[in-house]
Amino acid sequence: DTGVSQDPRHKITKRGQNVTFRCDPISEHNRLYWYRQTLGQGPEFLTYFQNEAQLEKSRLLSDRFSAERPKGSFSTLEIQRTEQGDSAMYLCASSRGGSVYIKNIQYFGAGTRLSVL
Amino acid sequence: AQKITQTQPGMFVQEKEAVTLDCTYDTSDQSYGLFWYKQPSSGEMIFLIYQGSYDEQNATEGRYSLNFQKARKSANLVISASQLGDSAMYFCAMREDSWGQNFVFGPGTRLSVLP
Numbered sequence: 001d002t003g004v005s006q007d008p009r010h011k012i013t014k015r016g017q018n019v020t021f022r023c024d025p026i027s028e029h030n031r032l033y034w035y036r037q038t039l040g041q042g043p044e045f046l047t048y049f050q051n052e053a054q055l056e057k058s059r060l061l062s063d064r065f066s067a068e069r070p071k072g073s074f075s076t077l078e079i080q081r082t083e084q085g086d087s088a089m090y091l092c093a094s095s096r097g098g099s100v101y102i103k104n105i106q107y108f109g110a111g112t113r114l115s116v117l
Numbered sequence: 118a119q120k121i122t123q124t125q126p127g128m129f130v131q132e133k134e135a136v137t138l139d140c141t142y143d144t145s146d147q148s149y150g151l152f153w154y155k156q157p158s159s160g161e162m163i164f165l166i167y168q169g170s171y172d173e174q175n176a177t178e179g180r181y182s183l184n185f186q187k188a189r190k191s192a193n194l195v196i197s198a199s200q201l202g203d204s205a206m207y208f209c210a211m212r213e214d215s216w217g218q219n220f221v222f223g224p225g226t227r228l229s230v231l232p
């Protein structure tokens with residue numbers, strides 16, 4: 001059973017550049033989530049997909065951020081015109097759908113650490 | 118107001134001893150789920166244990182157990198027989214029925230297991 005994989009693991013960029021991260025969820029999972037984690041904090045929710053539909057977006061997801069899941073499998077998170085405040089770990093998670101709504105365990109990838117210089 | 122509070126920024130425990138990591142939460146929902154995750158220095162969040170608000174018994178998973186006190190809104194994680202590999206950040210998280218699919222995480226507790 002392959003877990004959630006994220007690419008790249010680390011990204012260093014200059015302020016103002018665009019960056020894109022990729023997440024491959026567990027194959028039978030139809031739900032995919034993006035979180036951001038800054039140093040010393042817990043993850044904060046950014047957005048959620050069910051299949052290819054983006055169903056929830058946090059207000060943390062400014063207009064410089066866009067996420068896609070075009071075929072309901074992998075997802076990309078793009079940040080345009082990066083700022084130093086975007087430096088963080090970006091975590092992706094996936095889960096099954098199902099009737100046991102609350103017990104939907106999210107399985108996380110190892111994250112992409114972004115450093116904006 | 119914070120939905121998840123973890124009051125212990127750091128904890129130390131001797132190898133083979135038990136340790137309790139505290140978590141209190143705030144919700145007005147009747148239906149919610151509580152989760153504990155472990156994050157080693159490698160960064161991956163590892164699911165440990167789940168407790169549903171309607172579950173009558175405290176959850177257990179191997180060396181992990183959850184001391185769930187619904188009236189006090191607390192869901193403390195108990196790790197028995199600590200091992201050196203348990204050294205990591207531990208996060209408590211909640212999903213509320215009315216809030217959709219996303220988790221709300223606490224600030225975490227760093228556990229250090231001493232040989």
